[in-house]
Amino acid sequence: PRHFGFCYGVENAVEIAYRTLAQHPDKRIFLLSEMIHNPRVNTDLTSRGIRFIMDTSGKQLIAWEEITADDIVLIPAFGTSIEIEERLRAIGIQTEQYNTTCPFVEKVWKTSAKLGAKTYSVIIHGKPNHEETRATFSHSKAEAPSVIVQDMAETQLLAQVITGEKSREEFYS
Numbered sequence: 001p002r003h004f005g006f007c008y009g010v011e012n013a014v015e016i017a018y019r020t021l022a023q024h025p026d027k028r029i030f031l032l033s034e035m036i037h038n039p040r041v042n043t044d045l046t047s048r049g050i051r052f053i054m055d056t057s058g059k060q061l062i063a064w065e066e067i068t069a070d071d072i073v074l075i076p077a078f079g080t081s082i083e084i085e086e087r088l089r090a091i092g093i094q095t096e097q098y099n100t101t102c103p104f105v106e107k108v109w110k111t112s113a114k115l116g117a118k119t120y121s122v123i124i125h126g127k128p129n130h131e132e133t134r135a136t137f138s139h140s141k142a143e144a145p146s147v148i149v150q151d152m153a154e155t156q157l158l159a160q161v162i163t164g165e166k167s168r169e170e171f172y173s
Contacts (some may be wrong), residue, residue, distance in 0.1 A: 009102025010036045013077035016100045020072060021048050028071045030062065032084065033131055035076050035100070050074075057129045067091050075099040078131040079106065081138030105132060109139040116144025123158065124148045 017035055033054045034042050046052070053062045053073070067073065069092025075085075079101035088095050112122045122140045126133035128148050140146040149155045160166040 007102075007104075009077050009104055010038075013100035013102065014041060016098070017045055017050065017074055020074060020098060021045075021050065024072060030067065030071060030073045032073065032076055032080055033058075033078075035074070056131060058131070058134065064091065067093070069093065072098055075101055076131065077102045077105070079109075079135035079139075080131070081135050082142055083138060101135075105136070108136055112136070112140035112146070113143040116140075121145040121147070123155075125155070126150070 013035055017031070020029060029050050030053050031045070031050055033052055033056050035045060036042075037056075042052075051062060053064075053067070054060055064087060067088075071093065073088055073093045073095070075095060075098065077100055085095055115122055122144045124133060124136055124140060124146060126136070126148060128134075128137075128150055133148060137146055137148055147158065149158055157166065157171055161168055161171045
């Protein structure tokens with residue numbers, strides 16, 4: 001970022017976060033987790049009063065019961081799972097207005113839905129505990145059989161299951 005700047009999705013998310021702070025100085029503003037993986041940006045946001053509901057691995061920092069319909073909750077550039085979106089709506093949080101999910105992340109979700117409609121399965125390569133991977137898996141599994149592989153070893157094992165060289169039980173274990 002120092003040399004090339006942030007990508008469009010990150011730039012947009014950060015801009016929305018600062019604009020929300022400026023427009024709503026009287027409101028409590030939360031982020032589901034880090035806006036982006038940039039300590040300087042996250043430290044600046046928290047110094048201005050934004051609080052994180054979860055850490056990057058999904059560990060709860062602020063109980064859902066503390067969040068009210070009067071609060072603002074920003075969805076970070078990584079997006080979030082369908083389950084968390086539903087939880088926010090149940091509280092009365094308007095997720096659409098403060099959703100900073102990167103359009104390129106959403107494009108992956110839409111593509112997985114199209115693949116699911118064609119009866120394909122979706123293989124997601126990523127860190128299983130990363131917010132973007134969790135969000136992508138949540139959206140993908142709603143539309144298509146989906147699995148996450150973390151590395152080449154898991155990918156090779158999955159390939160052996162697909163070709164019948166190994167059993168599903170070996171993959172799932």
